[in-house]
Amino acid sequence: MKTPFKPPLVAHFICLTAFTLSLSTETAAAQDNVVSLRTEPANTLEVLVEPENTITLTISGNDNGGFGQSWPALPAFAAATIQPGVLSQTGFGNQIDLSVLGSDNLFAIAQNGSNNRAFGQITGTGNTGLVMQTGHANVAVFHQHGNGNSVAISQSSW
Template sequence: MALALLAVQDAHAANELILITNNPTTNSAVLDVMGYGNRLEIQQNFTSGPLGNSIQVQIHGDLNGGPAGSSFTGAALRPGLTPGSLVQNGFGNSMSFNVSGSNNLFAAAQYGNSNVITASIAGSGNQSSVVQNGYGNFAGFSQTGFGNTVSITQTSW
């Protein structure tokens, strides 16, 4: 298992990006993070199969993902995820988050194969948590403004 700790420095404060993968040649994570106080923990476990897992995250803003001391409230609590956690276990899973603004909490987990998450978050104080179990699930959402919450759990076998 490979472990990489990536720290991106800004003039104000640090961003914390943690990447844990069991197969860095098959799994991919592309991160573009600008701002300060942003935190992500990415875990990729490629089990077997024709395709690895991929994550793309673009963050422009401050205190997004799962900054220190953050926790979900309301409906975002239901899937049981931790803000800033992005997990893939299986093969052929794909997730993409495009975040602009500040204080947006998000997390996602894909357990199985060929699941897709596409998310766009713009504004401040938004929360999203998504869990996909099984094969071939698709979730796409957009949050714009202040204080929006989305919670998605998908299961297919």
């Protein structure tokens, strides 16, 4: 029996006081997608999760994520590739664990490949964090504490 095409899960969020994430289709559960989100009002993001990938995201504060905004000051490779507020995984076995505590923080993580890991913590105001990983078994860890910090990590392996 041939399995029908199952497109990746894509969700756009503009988070209000009540936050809802729906993995209502049986496709999402059948493909081992795991998404855990906690957020507060006025945070915006986009999430793309493909089979056997996990995202754990905690957001507390206001105006975090920045989906639809532009990066204020990042290297050209980063600004042209992914916009703020996007968490994207293609491939399998990838993991994102991100905690954002504060306000006006922009972030994005893109993983393309397998068994990549990205762990981040942003605490404060006006911080910018970006991770892009392509290939297999990349690991990125960043911590930002304070105000106005920026980090851009790009890794490729084959």
